[in-house]
Amino acid sequence: DQQVKQNSPSLSVQEGRISILNCDYTNSMFDYFLWYKKYPAEGPTFLISISSIKDKNEDGRFTVFLNKSAKHLSLHIVPSQPGDSAVYFCAALNNAGGTSYGKLTFGQGTILTVHP
């Protein structure tokens, strides 16, 4: 019973183009969402987050969009760079329930490959 789903196991993009990673969730109580990036043999690192009171959050080349009615969020990377090649995980929590940001429900991850 996967409450957070990343249905694309992998994505291949040319350098300089846009990368769009998608994430769907089923639990309507989730109200805070995060994206993590993971390189091989390393732990995940925090990338960007968004609260359910917003529909967009931007940080440099990274933008996260949230569509609450569709229970869908996406991460846009523009322009994509070879160093962005990694596994990307989306994660969610019910912040209003007093849950700490550490008690996350993660998606399965999407492997992004950016070709030079």
Next chain:
Amino acid sequence: DAGITQSPRHKVTETGTPVTLRCHQTENHRYMYWYRQDPGHGLRLIHYSYGVKDTDKGEVSDGYSVSRSKTEDFLLTLESATSSQTSVYFCAITATANSPLHFGNGTRLTVT
């Protein structure tokens, strides 16, 4: 890696043996977490701690126990390892309840 050290980095053990994984942090953060990463499942929370001797269960806690006798150390114990516990284990820390997690580099455990 935010001052987090996981040991060992790799371990192979036999079914039925006890195993303890260690997470050591130098950040003096209050909150510590153990996650496991498996293909098709992403990361799943095993146990977490809100302070010394204050621990609680996560989503997949069966077969695991934890201890936190000092702020800097969070131990994960598999009392009797099973093949289903073959996984990559990540420790994570946060300073406050509303801070994003900082992860260690993981321990790859293989149970044969």
